[in-house]
Amino acid sequence: MKKTLLLFVTLLSVTLTKAQTVGDAFTVNEINYEVTAVDPTNEVQIVGNSVTTDALTIPATVENSGTTYNVTFIKNKSFSNVAITSLVVEGDTEIDWQVFNACPNLVSADLSNITSGVGLNSFVNCPELTSVDLHNATFVGKTAFNKCPKLETIDLSNTVDIGIQAFRDAKALTSVDLPAATVVGGLAFWGCSNLTDINMPVMDSIAPGAFNATGFKTLTLPATVTKLPGANTFRNIPALEELIVEFETPFVLDTDAFLDAEKTIPDPDSHMFSTQAGYDTAPTLIVPFGTKDAFAAENGWDIFNIVEADEILSLASQAKISLNAYPNPVVDKLYFSTNDVFSAEIYNILGAKVSSQKVIDGVDLSQLNKGIYFVKAKNNEGLDFKTIKVIKQ
Numbered sequence: 312m313k314k315t316l317l318l319f320v321t322l323l324s325v326t327l328t329k330a331q332t333v334g335d336a337f338t339v340n341e342i343n344y345e346v347t348a349v350d351p352t353n354e355v356q357i358v359g360n361s362v363t364t365d366a367l368t369i370p371a372t373v374e375n376s377g378t379t380y381n382v383t384f385i386k387n388k389s390f391s392n393v394a395i396t397s398l399v400v401e402g403d404t405e406i407d408w409q410v411f412n413a414c415p416n417l418v419s420a421d422l423s424n425i426t427s428g429v430g431l432n433s434f435v436n437c438p439e440l441t442s443v444d445l446h447n448a449t450f451v452g453k454t455a456f457n458k459c460p461k462l463e464t465i466d467l468s469n470t471v472d473i474g475i476q477a478f479r480d481a482k483a484l485t486s487v488d489l490p491a492a493t494v495v496g497g498l499a500f501w502g503c504s505n506l507t508d509i510n511m512p513v514m515d516s517i518a519p520g521a522f523n524a525t526g527f528k529t530l531t532l533p534a535t536v537t538k539l540p541g542a543n544t545f546r547n548i549p550a551l552e553e554l555i556v557e558f559e560t561p562f563v564l565d566t567d568a569f570l571d572a573e574k575t576i577p578d579p580d581s582h583m584f585s586t587q588a589g590y591d592t593a594p595t596l597i598v599p600f601g602t603k604d605a606f607a608a609e610n611g612w613d614i615f616n617i618v619e620a621d622e623i624l625s626l627a628s629q630a631k632i633s634l635n636a637y638p639n640p641v642v643d644k645l646y647f648s649t650n651d652v653f654s655a656e657i658y659n660i661l662g663a664k665v666s667s668q669k670v671i672d673g674v675d676l677s678q679l680n681k682g683i684y685f686v687k688a689k690n691n692e693g694l695d696f697k698t699i700k701v702i703k704q
Contacts, residue, residue, distance in 0.1 A: 334346060343357065355383070365397070369382065371402025392413050394414070398411065412435045419442045422443065422445050426448065428449055429445070438458075441462065454476045454479070462481045472496075475518070478499060480503070481503050515536060521544055530551065532554070534559075539564075548584070620661040634696050636686065640703070643675070654670055655667070655688055659684060676701070685701070686698065
């Protein structure tokens with residue numbers, strides 16, 4: 312009898328804790344899951360829903376039949392057209408294409424735990440979406456937030472790659488901070504007519520039309536830029552008053568399109584910085600010291616009133632003494648070849664002082680963005696030794 316009872320309990324236990332296999336499906340809190348990996352990782356993806364709540368929370372883990380699963384993926388269209396008003400994704404869960412597209416009432420999305428990114432059309436056509444937190448994500452997919460006219464704030468602190476048309480026509484955007492971004496896709500901010508402020512200190516590549524029809528009055532292109540495309544990139548920015556370039560070698564701007572077959576009438580709209588009506592007053596182009604002639608001689612930059620940054624950065628004006636700095640390029644700390652340097656002032660390529668510090672164990676440049684800087688070494692009486700050009704990596 313005891314053996315029979317023990318056997319029954321064992322069989323019951325096995326039945327209740329029977330492990331699911333890949334492909335098995337279950338529903339928890341109106342969200343449909345599918346098992347994609349079993350022991351030891353235990354992973355599921357979301358494949359659909361019957362959600363009726365306004366505030367939607369996607370859990371980091373979900374339990375079924377005694378097993379805890381990690382929610383790692385949300386399959387395409389899983390929440391398309393759902394009438395939620397807020398969204399929180401609690402785990403590092405990848406979002407596929409069109410997952411939340413056309414959610415008519417969605418106002419806010421907390422995606423701060425996602426380290427990958429959001430896919431193609433993931434939030435396209437969400438007319439009430441106002442704020443998005445993506446501060447750990449590394450990419451924003453193509454047209455991810457296209458047709459979100461009320462989007463006012465988005466945290467992209469760690470985003471490296473912004474896809475084609477990612478924020479097209481986000482007319483409520485006024486400011487965007489891209490401290491880590493190196494690539495902006497074509498038409499990414501096209502039609503963001505109220506976008507007047509952007510920070511992109513390590514940008515490498517800007518695709519055609521990326522900032523077409525924006526509202527910039529002042530725009531800075533950092534020294535890290537290695538690729539500027541042809542026509543339309545900064546077209547239709549009638550408010551542009553000042554363009555600051557931190558690179559020392561001018562790019563060739565594409566102005567070779569014509570309105571006639573004989574190539575006698577240049578097409579003004581083919582210019583990277585042109586507007587349909589042209590500029591009433593030529594915008595000012597501020598270039599690094601000593602590069603004005605190079606920009607003036609290069610094709611396409613003649614639409615600007617070119618001025619140079621302050622002469623404070625002129626290396627030729629410094630006393631020629633035996634003083635070197637290493638390593639150069641530098642990542643964190645810069646050291647001098649003599650112990651006679653008491654303090655140092657650091658200027659960016661446009662002549663703005665960004666740091667001033669005593670020299671005890673080198674000069675700390677770790678908090679500066681990548682780019683070109685000038686370090687002015689001083690003795691203990693505050694007199695200049697020499698200014699040294701440094702590349703910060």
